[in-house]
Amino acid sequence: MHQALRDLRADYDLIVLGAGGAGMAAALFAALDGLRVLLVERTEYLGGTTAFSAATTWIPNTLHAGEGDSPAQAAEFLDHAVGNHASRALRQAFLEAGPQAIARLEAETEVKFRARPLHPDYIQEIPGATLRGRALEPLPFDGRRLGALFPLLRPPIPEFTILGGMMVDRDDIGHLLGLRKSWRSARHALGLLARHAADRLRHPRGTRLVMGNALVGRLLHELARRGVTILTETKTEALIREGGRVTGLQLRQHATQQQVGTRRGVVLATGGFGRHPARRAAMLHAPTPAHSPAAPGHTGEMHDLALAIGARYGEGGMDNAFWAPVSTRIRADGSTAVFPHFVLDRGKPGTVAVNAAGRRFVNEATSYHLFARAMFASHATVPTIPCFLIADAAALRKYGLGMVRPGGRGLAPYLADGYLVEAPSVPALAAKLGVDAEGLAQTVAAMNRYAETGEDPEFGRGSTAYHRANGDAAQRPNPNLGPIATPPFYALRLLPGDIGAATGLVTDADAQVLDEANRPIGGLYAVGNDMHSIMGGAYPGPGITIGPGITFGFLAARHAARGGQA
Incomplete structure (x- = not known):
């Protein structure tokens, strides 16, 4: 339910900061575990960069994997692709928990995926690479089911749509280009066009959602079903600590300020340091890129607050960012x-x-x-x-x-x-x-x-x-x-x-943020691009940010739901 800051409860079991794919997944998993969840987004839209993306989700050995892969083969692939540039223990946690996360979404929610017949890992030259099964894509979703929440969904990049807001995926493109060549393509293409024409009579853009909008739409639908409270255009001004543990936040929404407490903790899912003016210049290659195709919310301001209470950035990666x-x-x-x-x-x-x-x-x-x-x-x-x-x-x-x-x-x-x-x-x-x-x-x-x-x-x-x-x-x-x-x-x-930060806050396998002494900072988690990437700055396959984002959202929520126990 979308609310105003002034109407909030005094406290929640778990607060998630950032409503991209990782943050929305963490909020959903927490809600599935029975927690009362608050999801806070600083921009006017939900979905983050996930909404702009194809939402490919790289998780080996899920129920969609089919034959030809194994946990050992996936581990061998990542060992060669990533090596010592990131923690092997966290990679192992990802490989074990990722299939569990997808299985739970498929069994208990309408967040559904499929694997394409051919979707190769990017680095085919190393042992353990596969041609299919690891890269999942969300099923298309009917945005009309979101009702009044549909306008909260971050629209796709306009240049990736046609006819004033009609989303198309790779299958649609093939049918549209083949409209005059086969009856099957003509039927598919004409169906898309008719649907879009009807949409534009009632909506500012198409409601047939594919790729990133489909994943975000499905997550939002499930969050609404489970009563997760959602704030947009809300900034976090301070982390509140008691006894060394994060117990609340100071929030601002326009002119309204309010403190909100949390019993189980705060999950950082704000998208990384990418648009932080000082860190952008210091941590990216020179000349500092003037443009990013990522969504605008990843200011890195939450990193300032986390670093001030003892968090630290990961080291040893091949690169501080992922690129295109x-x-x-x-x-x-x-x-x-x-x-x-x-x-x-x-x-x-x-x-x-x-x-x-x-x-x-x-x-x-x-x-x-x-x-x-x-x-x-x-x-x-x-x-x-x-x-x-x-x-x-x-x-x-x-x-x-x-x-x-x-x-x-x-x-x-x-x-x-x-x-x-x-x-x-x-x-x-x-x-x-x-x-x-x-x-x-x-x-x-x-x-x-x-x-x-x-x-x-x-x-x-x-x-x-x-x-x-x-x-x-x-x-x-x-x-x-x-x-x-x-x-x-x-x-x-x-x-x-x-396109996203690779360097982030150091965490353990439950996504708890660690301090300089490698101890968890009580009540503080980091997922998505806020978490130091398990890929170590390598980019071995499609969807290697969203897959770990969902997986560690699952692990963070599980840890919080168990009262801080692994």
Whole structure:
């Protein structure tokens, strides 16, 4: 139930700060255990960055896993991917509790998942990698079931919707593109369009929710069913302690201030340090990225309060953040669209990414995290921020490029504002971009040779199942390599964007925040990006933030429900 601060009870069993996926999951698990729960969100919307995302949830060996995996194989995979960059004990806790968390959601709530037939781990080259079963996705959800709560749901990134707020997932995109090619696709696509038309008569956007909005919508529906109290636009100004234990909070909602007590503790799920002005500059790579595609609530202010009472940040990770290349464009309302380039274009045939020397610096089909990290590494010697993602006309028509949708129509606005750069030849494109013309010509010529042979001797593009899954299966001999030969030629600028914090507060296996002496700070938990990532700054598979977020939300709630006993 959504309330105003002035109407709150004096105390609750558990208070969760932050209503992203991890925080909402922690609140739901606590409610399932019979606790009276308060969920506090500082922004006007619920869902955090989860609502923007695909909500892929990486948890091995759940009831959706099927055959071909085991706890030992998953542990071996993480040992190789993460190594000593994070606690093995916490990884083991995740592997044991994750399937329990999903099983409980599936059995007791309408938070439902499925595994896709092919959804590979990102790092296929190491032992223990799998092609399917670990990455779960939420089932679509009818937002109309939320009733008056629907407007609280954070809308998706507009550039990931069509027709004024219609959400589509990867299956929908395939059907929409194949509308004229098969009756099955036509029926699916026309059903979507009819539903959306009906929605727009009553709602400001579509109510058929997929991906992150589906997960958040399902969580919100269950929280409402169980009477969890929800506050939005509410800031935490102080942690209240008695006898060394967190026993309450000082909250502010607009002009109203109020203290609220808690019997079992506070769960920090505020999204990490990413938008903290001082820590952003100190903890992210230089040059400090100007843009993030993450939701706006992760100010890091709760870290200031936690560190002041003895909490500490984790150390030894490969990186302090998770990354994706992004492109930006000013919207009609003056806001900046920050578009993350996850899988839709970089690994497709007929594309290449280059630095200012016109040279490749990365396998374009690698994970978005590794792509952006390679930008920083290359920039140390050759200007690579921004880098340039280049496609020929055939590739742009077939796959789109960033915010430019497949089909090749409607390019004029993108060309007019400079988001998309067009030229009749490769040398002319180099001149427009300020890229070394000879270097770019040599790079494109090499890519055209690789398209013929099907092998990329420089970076191995198309050499793993993960690469190929994001290519074009119809392209031969390599689904990730195609000629860059059909004029005109196009490019857009990519920047590194942080998509979430990897460094966070040190916790134990029950998500209790630990002090400098490795002792739990009574009544204080951290989950999601507030918790130091069990992945140690590596990004080994899709959904490695949401999966642990849900799992440690489950563990924190269980620990609190047991009165602080493991």
